[in-house]
Amino acid sequence: MTQIQEKPPQAPSGQKGPGKYGQHRKPKSGNRKFIAAGAVIALAAVAIVVVAMQGSSVYYVTIAEFHGKQANLQNSKEVRVAGKVVPGTINRNDQTQEVSFTAVDAVDPTQTMKVVYNKIVPDTFKDDAQVVVTGTYSNGVFSANEMLAKCPSKYSSSADSN
Template sequence: MTPRRKRAAWIIGALIALALVTFFVVNAFRQNLVFFYTPTQIAAGEAPQGRAFRIGGMVVDKSLVRAADGVTIRFDVTDTDKVIPVQYRGILPDLFKEGKGVVAEGRWENGVFTASEVLAKHDENYMPPEAQDAVNQAHQKAAAKKEQQ
């Protein structure tokens, strides 16, 4: 083999190896990526079925129900437009309260969001931009409905 062909073979081999590494990295990233959805988006069917994602909003007042086993908790999350029931099995964060913001990660199954992790926001003035946009849009829709009546 001539030196020119050897160099070409090495370059082609390196490009194939780089393409394989890139494919595996992008594939792993895509599988571990968790998207955020609002209750309105979930109710509209935009959330994935059988795949983990995050839901964010406010915990509805007086919706917190603890099961007899002491570990299973049910509560509702809203963006002021739609309400989604959430079920969680575990210990809730200390800052979790009704009427406060929450982000939960889990799966949408049979009309209930089954959370594997619940995060309570630490500052009552902060809300994730996606959740704030959803709340603002819900307020605008409610105001438009009110004007039409």
């Protein structure tokens, strides 16, 4: 019912006994084909990852780390910064749809950063929310073009005793 042909699709060169492939194939030759195919796939996979990483890799730091390492994180390069929204600092401009707020480091309350975001913030964005903003930093203001916000967790304070 199925077409099982005794001839391999392509006879590898340098093989002994060309007429006997069907019955007594050297296992090595078969393995070599599979190893070669595997190597091609592995190389392609690595290449895909390297290319994809180049365009999308972005540093992820806390506000304290950001201020500490600011020199390394060149001002023009996109960076992702995590912090908390300082209560009462959220300001919204109805005309430009711009939201500005001050974020503070989750651990070190002396480390703060002014953030401007010109898109619609998620529902979870409010006072004390944990935020992760992606964007660039210049003249003391962080312009974010991506934002992830999470409500202060009900559990972190009690379950995590540090």
